[in-house]
Amino acid sequence: MKNIFSNKEFLKKTTLVLFALLFCVFALWAKQDQPPAKAPAPENAAKANPVKPTPESLAKGKKLYVIDCAMCHGDNGNGKGDMASDMKNVTDFTNPDALKNRTDGELFYAIRKGKGEMPPEGDRAKDDDVWNLVNYIRSLAKK
Numbered sequence: 001m002k003n004i005f006s007n008k009e010f011l012k013k014t015t016l017v018l019f020a021l022l023f024c025v026f027a028l029w030a031k032q033d034q035p036p037a038k039a040p041a042p043e044n045a046a047k048a049n050p051v052k053p054t055p056e057s058l059a060k061g062k063k064l065y066v067i068d069c070a071m072c073h074g075d076n077g078n079g080k081g082d083m084a085s086d087m088k089n090v091t092d093f094t095n096p097d098a099l100k101n102r103t104d105g106e107l108f109y110a111i112r113k114g115k116g117e118m119p120p121e122g123d124r125a126k127d128d129d130v131w132n133l134v135n136y137i138r139s140l141a142k143k
Contacts, residue, residue: 072087
């Protein structure tokens with residue numbers, strides 16, 4: 001009976017398989033050390049709000065806020081709505097620092113497309129309605 005390890009063909013195949021496995025392990029290990037890829041900028045992030053924050057705009061924005069946002073963000077925007085206890089990182093719009101580094105375009109994009117656990121508004125609202133909502137959300141920050 002032949003010794004299985006004396007077969008040159010078997011040794012070549014075994015060595016090749018082991019090399020391939022080591023290569024895959026190394027590749028996976030190297031990938032874990034890489035920083036996560038930066039997400040592309042939202043398409044509307046640089047877009048300026050074309051709707052001025054007039055009393056009429058704020059009233060329209062508040063109407064949409066009460067219907068779509070208050071359940072999580074709270075009636076006054078403090079991030080403590082009825083659904084907030086089931087979610088992480090609900091933004092407190094009454095905190096002036098919460099949105100200071102975010103453009104109106106970024107807020108528009110987040111409302112339209114959703115963010116994290118926040119569902120998207122999608123195409124249910126017209127662009128001007130979403131811009132009114134952005135104006136209203138900005139108005140909630142305590143001065």
